[in-house]
Amino acid sequence: xxxxxVMSEKPIYEQIIEQVEQFILIGIxxxxxxxxxxxxxxxxxxxNPNTIQKAYSELDNKGIICSVPGRGCFVSEEAVNxxxxxxxxxxxxxxxxxxxxxxxxxxxxxxxxxxxxxYEKKEKLGND
Amino acid sequence: xxxxxVMSEKPIYEQIIEQVEQFILIGIxxxxxxxxxxxxxxxxxxxNPNTIQKAYSELDNKGIICSVPGRGCFVSEEAVNxxxxxxxxxxxxxxxxxxxxxxxxxxxxxxxxxxxxxYEKKEKLGND
Amino acid sequence: xxxxxVMSEKPIYEQIIEQVEQFILIGIxxxxxxxxxxxxxxxxxxxNPNTIQKAYSELDNKGIICSVPGRGCFVSEEAVNxxxxxxxxxxxxxxxxxxxxxxxxxxxxxxxxxxxxxYEKKEKLGND
Amino acid sequence: xxxxxVMSEKPIYEQIIEQVEQFILIGIxxxxxxxxxxxxxxxxxxxNPNTIQKAYSELDNKGIICSVPGRGCFVSEEAVNxxxxxxxxxxxxxxxxxxxxxxxxxxxxxxxxxxxxxYEKKEKLGND
DNA sequence: GTGGTCTAGACCACC
DNA sequence: GTGGTCTAGACCACA
Numbered sequence: 001x002x003x004x005x006v007m008s009e010k011p012i013y014e015q016i017i018e019q020v021e022q023f024i025l026i027g028i029x030x031x032x033x034x035x036x037x038x039x040x041x042x043x044x045x046x047x048n049p050n051t052i053q054k055a056y057s058e059l060d061n062k063g064i065i066c067s068v069p070g071r072g073c074f075v076s077e078e079a080v081n082x083x084x085x086x087x088x089x090x091x092x093x094x095x096x097x098x099x100x101x102x103x104x105x106x107x108x109x110x111x112x113x114x115x116x117x118x119y120e121k122k123e124k125l126g127n128d
Numbered sequence: 129x130x131x132x133x134v135m136s137e138k139p140i141y142e143q144i145i146e147q148v149e150q151f152i153l154i155g156i157x158x159x160x161x162x163x164x165x166x167x168x169x170x171x172x173x174x175x176n177p178n179t180i181q182k183a184y185s186e187l188d189n190k191g192i193i194c195s196v197p198g199r200g201c202f203v204s205e206e207a208v209n210x211x212x213x214x215x216x217x218x219x220x221x222x223x224x225x226x227x228x229x230x231x232x233x234x235x236x237x238x239x240x241x242x243x244x245x246x247y248e249k250k251e252k253l254g255n256d
Numbered sequence: 257x258x259x260x261x262v263m264s265e266k267p268i269y270e271q272i273i274e275q276v277e278q279f280i281l282i283g284i285x286x287x288x289x290x291x292x293x294x295x296x297x298x299x300x301x302x303x304n305p306n307t308i309q310k311a312y313s314e315l316d317n318k319g320i321i322c323s324v325p326g327r328g329c330f331v332s333e334e335a336v337n338x339x340x341x342x343x344x345x346x347x348x349x350x351x352x353x354x355x356x357x358x359x360x361x362x363x364x365x366x367x368x369x370x371x372x373x374x375y376e377k378k379e380k381l382g383n384d
Numbered sequence: 385x386x387x388x389x390v391m392s393e394k395p396i397y398e399q400i401i402e403q404v405e406q407f408i409l410i411g412i413x414x415x416x417x418x419x420x421x422x423x424x425x426x427x428x429x430x431x432n433p434n435t436i437q438k439a440y441s442e443l444d445n446k447g448i449i450c451s452v453p454g455r456g457c458f459v460s461e462e463a464v465n466x467x468x469x470x471x472x473x474x475x476x477x478x479x480x481x482x483x484x485x486x487x488x489x490x491x492x493x494x495x496x497x498x499x500x501x502x503y504e505k506k507e508k509l510g511n512d
Numbered sequence: 513g514t515g516g517t518c519t520a521g522a523c524c525a526c527c
Numbered sequence: 528g529t530g531g532t533c534t535a536g537a538c539c540a541c542a
Binding site for chain 1: 211215218219221224227228230232233247250
Binding site for chain 3: 513514515516517
């Protein structure tokens with residue numbers, strides 16, 4: 001279920017955070033679902049448990065998951081709401097990036113094709 | 129002319145690289161133009177000369193500028209070509225980002241508005 | 257394993273780059289091998305860690321090694337391919353050098369003896 | 385007659401030294417010939433006079449030219465002999481370079497072709 | 513422990 | 528004045 005890329009620039013703990021969040025948004029993980037324990041995840045991904053711990057701690061701080069000592073970690077009720085609130089930040093980041101491409105003489109048409117491809121990709125995912 | 133944000137997550141030397149590249153793409157810096165010396169830039173930006181040096185070294189390695197010991201650093205002839213070759217990489221990065229937003233239930237309409245804003249911003253810049 | 261010559265005109269960081277590259281070409285270092293950490297190398301060679309860091313950064317930029325923060329630096333899969341691509345440049349540099357010697361009235365015979373010695377040296381190395 | 389490449393990695397003063405030496409070896413400049421004055425050379429090459437001065441000083445130190453205050457600089461009697469004595473150093477440098485190429489799996493045949501090209505180039509020069 | 517960034521300050525070669 | 532190299536020592540994020 002979870003996958004990490006050790007060679008990626010993105011730190012492993014962030015990759016895990018990202019995947020948990022995506023699984024929640026897609027609906028693979030739902031409120032009150034139990035997520036894998038730190039130790040099981042660490043052994044499956046061949047990663048240091050501290051790294052998983054760090055990811056879970058951050059998710060807990062954000063209010064996306066809820067650690068219950070002795071029982072495990074669970075997706076919180078408000079997880080989806082919290083995640084959707086990040087839209088604005090991401091959109092402004094996107095705008096900045098498009099702006100850079102615009103300066104590099106990339107035509108708007110190319111950008112639009114790129115956006116279309118991304119949405120097609122998402123459609124496919126929804127049909128699986 | 130150059131500005132840095134010390135609080136940004138992005139390292140200072142990368143901010144400088146980015147700005148030099150943008151100035152070249154916009155046409156503020158043209159081939160064979162001399163860019164500010166390591167020391168003058170360092171004192172103006174209140175930054176250590178080594179930090180500027182690192183930025184300039186990387187730009188030199190990329191072939192975007194040409195450092196001539198004792199004379200200064202100059203925008204290379206092929207700078208614009210090199211910079212435009214990065215388009216593809218940036219587009220695929222953009223696609224990935226849009227995909228993430230799509231998963232987060234952001235409507236395509238919102239993305240398009242965002243793209244429009246970026247292009248309007250670029251238009252304004254061109255008119256100055 | 258690694259050696260540097262502090263008295264050489266060649267910067268220390270370049271000497272290190274050169275040696276890493278040679279060890280890869282000879283087969284002492286193979287893809288995915290971990291190379292010595294910045295700090296351990298610095299203390300062994302009695303050199304400042306920043307100097308090693310600079311060498312490793314350049315090797316990373318070239319795609320010859322792959323730095324993974326928190327884990328170490330590893331020889332990349334494509335390292336050998338990348339290194340072999342430099343052949344042409346080196347050959348043209350060699351031609352230029354031979355030309356200079358030719359002008360200095362060095363007989364072709366002497367050059368050939370020199371080439372022979374170099375290849376004998378390589379043969380010996382292969383037998384170890 | 386003299387040409388410099390400002391964009392070269394090689395310092396300008398070394399480029400000049402190299403050319404004077406080559407002209408002597410080829411026979412374009414002969415013992416007791418007067419070489420261009422510092423000032424005339426500097427203006428022709430659009431270079432700082434100090435740079436020319438430095439080149440001439442080094443040539444003087446090596447005994448290749450002979451500066452006569454108020455009269456100019458002249459190729460010394462022993463210039464050719466001195467220059468030929470550098471052969472050994474250059475040959476060992478060449479050997480090192482061939483060795484590196486040998487390690488990079490370059491076949492001896494390729495090296496030999498390279499040597500041939502260099503000597504052909506010299507032959508042509510001699511016929512001009 | 514690892515790599516990465518940055519500062520402060522020095523020295524060199526070159527123009 | 529210019530760029531380039533190096534040291535010493537600090538701090539951070541990551542595993």
